[in-house]
Amino acid sequence: MGMLAARLAELIPGMRTHAREFVKAHGSTVISEVTVEQICGGMRGVRSIVCDTSSVEPDTGLTVRGYPILDLVDKTPQETLWLLLTGEMPTPEQAKNLTEDLAARREVPDYVWDILESMPRNSHPMTMLCVAINSMAPESKFRNAYENGAKKEDYWITTLEDCLDLVARVPVIAAGIYRIHYEKGPRIEGDLKLPLSLNFARLLGIKDPSGQFADLIRLYLVLHSDHEGANVSAMTTAVVNSALSDLYLSLAAGLNGLAGPLHGLANQDCIKWILMVHEKFNGVPTDEQVEKFAWETLNAGHVIPGYGHAVLRITDPRFDAFYDFGKKFLHDDPVFQIVRKVFEIVPGVLQQVKKIKDPWPNVDAVSGSLLYHYGMTEFPFYTVLFGVSRTIGVASQAVLARALGAPIFRPKSITMDVLEALVTKKDAVAAG
Secondary structure (H helix, E strand, O other): OOHHHHHHHHHHHHHHHHHHHHHHHHOOOOOOOOOHHHHHOOOOOOOOOOOOOEEEEOOOEEEEOOEEHHHHOOOOHHHHHHHHHHOOOOOHHHHHHHHHHHHHOOOOOHHHHHHHHHOOOOOOHHHHHHHHHHHOHHHOHHHHHHHOOOOHHHHHHHHHHHHHHHHHHHHHHHHHHHHHHOOOOOOOOOOOOOOHHHHHHHHHOOOOOOOHHHHHHHHHHHHOOOOOOOOHHHHHHHHHHHOOOOHHHHHHHHHHHHOOHHHHOHHHHHHHHHHHHHHHOOOOOOHHHHHHHHHHHHHOOOOOOOEOOOOOOOOOHHHHHHHHHHHHHOOOOHHHHHHHHHHHHHHHHHOOOOOOOOOOEOOHHHHHHHHHHOOOOOOOHHHHHHHHHHHHHHHHHHHHHHHOOOOOOOOOOOOHHHHHHHHHHHHHHHHO
């Protein structure tokens, strides 16, 4: 048993007792009411799921286990994984043990590469990633244990094994997809001495003499690892996993949701818009040109990609982290210079539009420009990179759900006729 599993074995009994006693004492307490607008609007804002790994508040942004995300910018993905699962920052010894454990799990079955090599060349990289993960379901240690009569209280143990296997393997698969799909040449041999993010950067094969790209990948995997439990990818993974589908099937389902344009496509749209601005003005525009073009965009009924957020009412702290990275290393890059200029000017324009609640940039306003600078110019792959990172968070959530014995999701749906009847009845009661 690795140090992570051993530490969880110490923590989980207390977590179970606390959750059980809390529900027993407060199970009938009403937390919120649901409006017709929320029912018909995608359940937006409905508090309906517990997620201890992270939270997102309008005035603070992403917090991971009590740590503001900006406190984690120097951490590694494996340190972040430990934090997500235990609520504790690992000691150097614990981090080293987990790093070595993940390195030992990287080998991807040969049949996965056979499947990926045989897929149509016009397959989307996200399709390839989801197919690869689904194909590995027979490798699931949870599935094997369940079929052999494992006890419910032990489900978390083999779910953790699947979590660690996937966190280790998904970057290797993603890098292989990058090499295969974009015809970058043969797959690159990994290095077991390198930690997760450095090995991933190596496997992609992007020239990186300064080591800055590898550090960007590390930062990217940390910043995008988790974003509470009710976004499409996290919620979908949790719903499928609640049926005791193994983590391979559950993760693939969640990443299929991430592949949707409204969830995982934003950074692609943002970098395309920035490049369009660069082409339109034949370089970096002046402040006046940016302001005029922003108004032209809004008056034409379009949005400025990367500005605004469904939850936040501040600049996304993840934007700040990437922005600081760019200011440090990309200050001479004209594409990043446009990102800076847009950030300096566009919020002031948006603040003048009454219907816009959040004029500040989110993480997608900058992340694509950094990847583009270092030579990752294949925009469809950006969502795969997002998926590699999000695997860390949703897999952690699955382990904790199994540890606490979370039940199958089974909310209640109603027809529009019933909804209308309920509203009519309430209106009649209110009228007296």
